[in-house]
Amino acid sequence: MRISTAQWYRQGVDSMLRNQSNLARTQLQLASGRRLLSPADDPSAATRGLELDSMLATVAQYQRNADMAESRLRREEDVLGGAGDILQRVRELAVRAVNDSLSAGDRQAIAEEVKQHLDGLLALGNATDTNGEYVFGGYRTDVKPFADNGGGSYSYQGDQGQRRLQIGSARHVASNDPGDAVFMGIDDGSGGTTNAFAVLHAFVTDLENNTPSGSTLTALDNAMDKIQGVRTRLGGRLNAIDSQRGINDSFRLVMEQNRSDLEDLDYAEAVSRLQQQQLILQASQQSFMKVEGLSLFNYL
16 A cells, blocks of 8 residues: 555644644643543533532522521521520519519619610510511511500511521521510410510519509510520521531531542543653654655665
C-alpha cells in the first residue's frame, strides 16, 4: 500500500495536534481542579452532578428554614419567659394581698404595681419579632393580637394558624403559637374561663375595693401552667430543629463527597498523565522532524 507524501504529512500533523489537545486538556484540569470540564466529558457523571446540586440546594433551603424557625421560636421563648415572670410576681403580690394585716392603702399600692404588670403583660402579648410581625397573631402577623376593650374586657384579634416550615425531607416544624392558645381560655377556678389580662384586671379591681379574693391565686396558677405548657412544647420543637439540622449537615457532607468523587480531579493521576503526554508530544514532534527530512535526493 502506497502512502503519499501529503497523506503522511497530514497524519503526522494530526497526531501532533491530537497530542497537543490532550496535553492542553490535562493542563486545564490541573488549573481548575476539576475532572469534568464539560458535560461531554462524562454525560452520566454530569447528569448525576446536576442531581446532587439540586439536592444540595434543597438541603440548604431546609437549613435556612430551620434558622428562621429557631429565630422565631427563640423570640417567642423570650416573650413567654417575660410573661411567666410577670405572673409569678403578681402571684407573690396576691399572696401578700390576702394578709389581714394590710390596710386599704397597702392594697391600693399593690394595685398600682399590678397595673404596671398588666400593661407589661399586654405589651408582651402584642410583641413583634425582628421582622416587625406579631409573635402571637397566628397567620395574621400584621394585626395586633390582643385588644383592650375597656372594663376588663380583652379580645383576641389573631387566628389559630401556626406557620409551619419544612426543615427536612419529611419534617415540618411550627414556628409560632397563636395567642389564644397562650393567654386565653384559662380556667378561672369557678367553672368558667377567662384570660390572663382579665385575671390581672380583676385583681386590680379587687385590690382597689379592698376585697382581695383567694380565687385570684387559682386563676394565676392556671395561667402560669398554660404558659409553661406552651414553653415545654416550644422547647421540644427547638430540640427537633437542632436534631434535624445535624441530620441535614450529615446528608450534605455525603452529597458533597459524592459530587467531589464525580467532578474533582485526582491530582496525582493527572500529574503523571501530564508528564506522559508531554513525552508523547515531544516524541511525535521529533519523529515528524526526522522523517520530514528524508528524501531520495539525500541518497543520490
